Amino acid sequence: MLTFKDVTVKFAGVTAVKNLSFDVPEGKIFSIIGPNGAGKTTVFNCISRFYTPASGSIEMNGTDLLKLKSHQVIREGIARSFQNVELFANMTVLDNLLTGLHPNLKKNIFSIALNLPSVKRTEKESIKKAYEVMDLLSITDLAHEKVSNLPFGYQKMVDIGRAIIAEPKLILLDEPVAGMNPVETEKISQLILRLKQEMNYTVLLIEHDMSLVMKVSDYVTVMSFGEKIAEGLPKDIQKNPVVIEAYLGEVEDGAEII
Amino acid sequence: MKQLINNHKPWLILLVLFMLVYPFIVGHSGYMVSIFVMICIYAISAMSLDLLIGYGGQISIGHAGFLSIGGYTVAILTSKLGLPFLLTLPLAGVVTGIIGLFIGLPAVRLSGHFLAVVTLGFGLSIPQIALNWDSLTGGYSGLSLMRPSFLSSDLQFFYVIVVMTVLITWLLHNILKSRMGRAFLAIRESEVAAQATGINVPFYKTVMFVISSFFTGLAGGLYGYWIGFVSPNDFTVVTSFLLLGMIVVGGLASIPGAVIGAIIFTVLPELTRSFVGVTNIIIGLAVVLIILFRPHGLISLFDAFKAKSKRKAGNDQDLLISEQEQGGTVKDVNI
Numbered sequence: 179m180l181t182f183k184d185v186t187v188k189f190a191g192v193t194a195v196k197n198l199s200f201d202v203p204e205g206k207i208f209s210i211i212g213p214n215g216a217g218k219t220t221v222f223n224c225i226s227r228f229y230t231p232a233s234g235s236i237e238m239n240g241t242d243l244l245k246l247k248s249h250q251v252i253r254e255g256i257a258r259s260f261q262n263v264e265l266f267a268n269m270t271v272l273d274n275l276l277t278g279l280h281p282n283l284k285k286n287i288f289s290i291a292l293n294l295p296s297v298k299r300t301e302k303e304s305i306k307k308a309y310e311v312m313d314l315l316s317i318t319d320l321a322h323e324k325v326s327n328l329p330f331g332y333q334k335m336v337d338i339g340r341a342i343i344a345e346p347k348l349i350l351l352d353e354p355v356a357g358m359n360p361v362e363t364e365k366i367s368q369l370i371l372r373l374k375q376e377m378n379y380t381v382l383l384i385e386h387d388m389s390l391v392m393k394v395s396d397y398v399t400v401m402s403f404g405e406k407i408a409e410g411l412p413k414d415i416q417k418n419p420v421v422i423e424a425y426l427g428e429v430e431d432g433a434e435i436i
Numbered sequence: 437m438k439q440l441i442n443n444h445k446p447w448l449i450l451l452v453l454f455m456l457v458y459p460f461i462v463g464h465s466g467y468m469v470s471i472f473v474m475i476c477i478y479a480i481s482a483m484s485l486d487l488l489i490g491y492g493g494q495i496s497i498g499h500a501g502f503l504s505i506g507g508y509t510v511a512i513l514t515s516k517l518g519l520p521f522l523l524t525l526p527l528a529g530v531v532t533g534i535i536g537l538f539i540g541l542p543a544v545r546l547s548g549h550f551l552a553v554v555t556l557g558f559g560l561s562i563p564q565i566a567l568n569w570d571s572l573t574g575g576y577s578g579l580s581l582m583r584p585s586f587l588s589s590d591l592q593f594f595y596v597i598v599v600m601t602v603l604i605t606w607l608l609h610n611i612l613k614s615r616m617g618r619a620f621l622a623i624r625e626s627e628v629a630a631q632a633t634g635i636n637v638p639f640y641k642t643v644m645f646v647i648s649s650f651f652t653g654l655a656g657g658l659y660g661y662w663i664g665f666v667s668p669n670d671f672t673v674v675t676s677f678l679l680l681g682m683i684v685v686g687g688l689a690s691i692p693g694a695v696i697g698a699i700i701f702t703v704l705p706e707l708t709r710s711f712v713g714v715t716n717i718i719i720g721l722a723v724v725l726i727i728l729f730r731p732h733g734l735i736s737l738f739d740a741f742k743a744k745s746k747r748k749a750g751n752d753q754d755l756l757i758s759e760q761e762q763g764g765t766v767k768d769v770n771i
Contacts, residue, residue, distance in 0.1 A: 226632050252634035264632070266625035269618070276615070277622045281634035283615040287643075293610040301614070340633065 179204040179380055180225070180256075180348055185234030187220050187404075194220045195231070196404040202348065202382050207374050209383040209391045211415075212401035213424060218384045219261055221401075222350050225382075226258055227251050238348070252281050255347035259337040259354060261384075267326040271317060271336050274325055275308040278340035311339045315369070331362040338366075342373065348380045349373065355387050363390060370394050392416065400424065455598045459591055469594055471706055473662050476601040477503075479698035480655035482682040483608050483691055488648040489680070490688035491612060493624030494543055494641060495552045498559020500675035502649045505532045506656020507666040508566060511579040516572075521584040525657045532653020533646045540645025544638040559676045566668040578667030581660060597658050604651055609691055611647065620644055621689070681719065685726045687733025696734050 180202040187195040195217040202208040210218050223229045224236060227248040236243040238254045246254070257278070266274050283304060289297050312318040315335045320328065325336055334354060341349050351370070355363040367390050373379040374394075385391050391398060392412045399409040402424040408415060415421055454461075455472075462468035485499045509528040513519045519527070539558055543551055566573045573579060587593045611617055619640050622630040627637050660666045678701050686697025701719065708715045730736055 228628070228631075247636075248631045249634050249636045252632070258632055260629065260632075264626045264629035266622050266629065268625060269621055273618055273621070277618045277630075277635075278633050280615055280619060280622075285615075287611070287616070287647075290614040290616055291607045291611050293614075297610075297614065344634070 179239060180382065181235075181237045182221070183235045183237075185221075185224065185231045185236060187217070187224060187229055188232045194404050195224070195401075198234070198401070198404070198406055200399050200406065200409065202380060203397070204347075204380050205374065205378055206396040207370065207381045207383060207394050209385060209395040209398045209412075210401060211385065211388070211391055211398060212407075215403075216401040217404040218401055219352055220404075222258060222352050222382075222384065225251070225256060225350060252344060252346065256350065257341035257344055257346035257348075258350035259334070259341050259352055261352040261356065263330070263333045263337050265325045265333055265337055265340070268324060270322050270324055271312070271328070272305070272308055272321045274336050275311055275339050275343050276304055278343040279304045279307065281344060307343060311343045314342075314372075315339050331358050334358065334362075334366070338369070342377075342379070346379070348382060350382045350384075352384045353386060354383070355385065355390055363387060366390070367394050452602060455602070456595075459594055464591070466590065469590060470662075471702060473594060473597050473658075475699050475702045476597050477655045477659050477662070478679070478682065478702055479695045480601055480604050480658075481652045482679055482686070482694040482698045483605065484648040484651040484655070485679050486683045486688065486691070486694040487608060487612065487620070488644050490683055490690070490694075491617060491624065492620040492641070492644040494644055495548065496539075496555040496645075496648070496676075497552050497680060498539075498555040498557070498562075498673065498676050499648075499652060499679050500671035500673065501559040501562035502532050502536060502652035503656040503659065503671040503675065504562045504566060504666075504668075505535055505649075506653035506658075507660035507670060508573055508579070508656075509653065510657040510660040511581045511666045512572060514581045515579055521587065521661070525654065525661070528657030528660075529650045529654040532656065533650035536645045536649025536653075537642060539649070540642040543645055544641050556673070556676075559673045563668040563672050573668070576668070578665055580665045583661050583664065587661075593662060597662065600654065600658060604654065605691065605695075608651065612691070616640070616643070678719075681723050683733075685723055685733060687735030690733065690735045692738075693733050693735035700734075 182198055182200050185195055185198045186193065198217075198221065200208075210221060212218055220229060224231055225243065227243065227246055227250075230244065238256060241254055243251065243254065243256075266277060269277070283300055309318060309321070312321060315338070317332060317335055317339070320332060325333060328336070338349075338351065338354060341351075354370070355366050358366065370381060370383070370390075371394055373381060383391070383395065395412045397409070398412050398415045400407050400415060400418075400421045407424055408418045408421050410418070458472055459469050481499065481503055484502075485496060488494050488496050488499075506528040509531045510524045513524040513527060514521075539555065542554055546554060567575060569575070583593060587596060612620070619630065619635045622633065622635055623637055623640055631637050656671070659670070663670075682697030682701045683694050684697070685700060686695065687693030700722070704719060704722070705715045708718050726734065732739075
């Protein structure tokens with residue numbers, strides 16, 4: 179579905195990502211793991227078109243993403259959440275979700291200014307949809323809260339909600355459980371599995387929490403210092419000595435991540 | 437009680453009715469009507485500026501320039517080309533909107549201090565251009581213009597202004613609560629996230645400037661027709677700061693806030709007129725006190741009151757901030 183081919187990203191001499199290739203299969207949960215600074219978020223920022231790779235190609239179902247601007251990426255069916263939660267802090271939960279629907283709504287300034295029935299109707303529909311998403315995340319009672327007043331765990335939920343409301347094909351989740359307690363982590367992992375199983379989303383996941391990665395992933399790619407060092411099924415990755423070395427520094431017999 | 441406060445419709449109808457009978461309440465006093473008209477003109481401008489600063493987070497401290505352009509547009513088009521009122525007034529908006537587009541284009545690349553300086557330069561230069569472009573603007577002596585015969589009396593034109601004010605408020609309200617308004621807020625809150633949710637940030641920043649200057653231009657046009665005369669001293673950079681004061685004191689990102697600000701900043705100078713020199717001190721004091729004690733503006737008093745009555749009604753879910761106000765604090769805008 180999403181194909182990276184020999185992608186290299188450089189920042190003023192530092193090579194953040196080196197010759198990275200992978201292919202996210204449709205309907206699967208694909209995880210990218212790796213130590214801090216491995217270049218994982220850089221990968222996401224390339225997909226979102228905040229960064230432009232020095233070389234290589236990124237395609238989504240055959241469309242060249244590098245030709246698009248960052249606000250056009252969502253039209254290809256790619257939505258994302260952010261590592262440190264980039265929500266619209268002074269807007270309500272409902273408004274945050276509705277903003278996620280932006281690409282699907284009417285643009286004509288005249289019909290908007292005159293509040294024509296067509297605008298009212300789409301607005302009503304989108305509010306209904308926002309409530310469906312909030313139901314899914316069980317945050318309906320927070321609809322009119324300002325996001326900045328919510329605990330971090332709920333903010334993450336809203337961030338994910340804003341990504342899924344536009345019904346993308348591929349969802350990029352950047353460390354969805356960072357800073358969460360085990361109960362919240364469990365909730366999110368259930369949610370990610372539901373996204374795949376019930377709603378047929380494809381998920382590209384960056385995560386440090388190995389328990390989550392091992393539980394939900396269909397496929398794992400490991401990055402270290404900008405390069406792919408391993409890929410495979412979660413259970414194989416767990417035992418891969420190269421991966422263990424990247425995380426722990428040296429290999430002992432029988433060592434295993436989690 | 438709670439319902440009365442939360443249900444806006446009866447209040448709005450009452451307000452519009454009040455506007456319609458106002459000239460009769462004040463016994464057709466030309467002075468009182470004139471104050472009311474200035475409130476309307478400043479209210480339109482303040483709401484437009486609020487769209488830009490309060491909602492969109494784009495600073496403009498030269499907004500009076502757009503008022504001037506609106507005023508001069510109607511004056512030039514009527515006195516030099518003899519175009520009819522029904523054409524000149526919309527054109528005041530269109531011409532100002534086009535100039536707003538040109539000011540908005542650099543805004544795409546600039547933000548914060550830099551944008552403030554660009555708009556300040558704009559606000560400073562417009563009166564200078566008006567002063568020096570004699571052949572077009574009449575220079576120091578300004579331009580006078582005639583109202584059309586069917587609107588020649590002040591009372592008739594008062595109603596034109598009331599209708600325009602209500603209409604523009606409604607249009608701005610619709611825009612701001614729509615997907616477009618949410619896009620503006622989103623850009624204010626996080627450009628990165630806005631971009632990722634499919635909002636074309638440069639485009640919407642430009643659109644903000646165009647919409648804001650369009651309506652401000654209309655206000656300027658109404659002013660030109662009301663006074664019947666425009667001059668370079670009508671809207672200087674001081675007016676720009678006053679407009680900024682209105683939206684901050686009233687409450688950023690709130691249409692009623694902008695209106696309250698416009699009322700205060702029009703009425704205060706009139707009340708203090710007899711004490712020469714005190715006006716600016718009082719205005720300055722008001723701004724400082726409100727920013728200190730009510731950083732969300734006067735409109736937040738209503739919200740606090742609303743919250744209280746809600747709590748009294750035993751409906752105390754964790755209500756935090758009202759849904760009405762979109763939470764622009766003074767701190768949100770970094771000049």
